[in-house]
């Protein structure tokens with residue numbers, strides 16, 4: 597088993613050179629590959645109606661693998677590091693279903709985290725070409741006994757504590773009414789979705805469903821009370837940012853195509869069964885929503901704080917630069933939505 601290779605893929609990202617021998621389609625040359633990525637990008641971002649057809653074209657599935665798999669897999673590592681340590685340990689102990697897995701992007705990212713021989717990973721993927729692509733990756737990495745690939749959730753015989761992961765797939769409407777909840781008593785529900793307003797709305801609906809079904813949000817919210825961003829007419833939404841970097845040959849593709857894959861906006865949510873949450877959760881903490889904006893002489897941001905009445909409320913916060921040590925300033929610059937940050941009263945600005 598090539599666990600070390602997988603670990604490097606899940607942190608620094610795989611290079612194009614490493615992925616090309618595993619692609620289900622042999623592109624004639626770089627121009628041929630660039631054309632397919634460009635077409636795929638257009639359909640994924642601008643004209644999502646024909647999205648199902650994309651995954652029936654070997655060239656586009658291969659282009660997805662060589663460009664999107666390569667630039668998605670490292671995201672989990674970044675968001676994972678913002679989770680509480682006890683959440684990380686708990687999630688690493690589970691078996692996982694990667695629903696709408698594509699080439700297995702997040703199953704591989706999760707496997708790289710646990711590396712535990714006992715955990716099993718199930719890829720549920722409707723497109724037969726994506727499944728073939730996923731099999732090629734699995735056979736190369738050598739995890740045949742730990743990784744099963746199926747076309748439908750109902751094919752799985754689960755018996756151990758298992759989490760379900762959606763990566764850029766819930767937004768395709770694949771489980772619009774949260775039907776997946778009736779399949780199994782999931783030990784965790786995790787979503788890493790595009791960071792746009794449409795996804796946010798979909799996830800808020802799911803958040804309410806999960807709260808009604810004995811799950812509780814573990815990240816990013818600090819309380820299951822209603823989301824204060826969910827207001828009629830509110831133009832803003834809560835999402836995270838990731839700054840990624842890739843091997844030179846992947847960077848080259850994105851530069852030629854002028855597709856920025858370095859600055860990723862995502863919505864990353866983790867839900868745990870509420871029985872588990874009540875024994876592990878710490879006190880509600882203020883979390884940052886929206887970025888931290890450096891202004892002349894100060895930083896400003898929006899906190900989501902739990903009031904004494906138990907409501908989540910948006911509260912603008914600011915801190916004067918002259919009140920910060922160099923270390924505090926460095927920390928503040930690296931904060932992103934979902935992070936907790938409290939400031940001493942004497943440091944608050946006017």
Ligand SMILES: C[S@@+](CC[C@H](N)C(=O)[O-])C[C@H]1O[C@@H](n2cnc3c(N)ncnc32)[C@H](O)[C@@H]1O
Pocket residue numbers: 651664665668695696697698699700701702720721722723726747762763764765768770
């Ligand atoms: C944008 S891709 C995401 C792939 C991968 N999770 C990632 O983030 O790189 C969405 C995938 O969901 C799959 N999909 C859509 N509807 C599905 C369904 N009902 N059951 C299983 N897979 C589905 C598509 O075939 C496609 O491969």
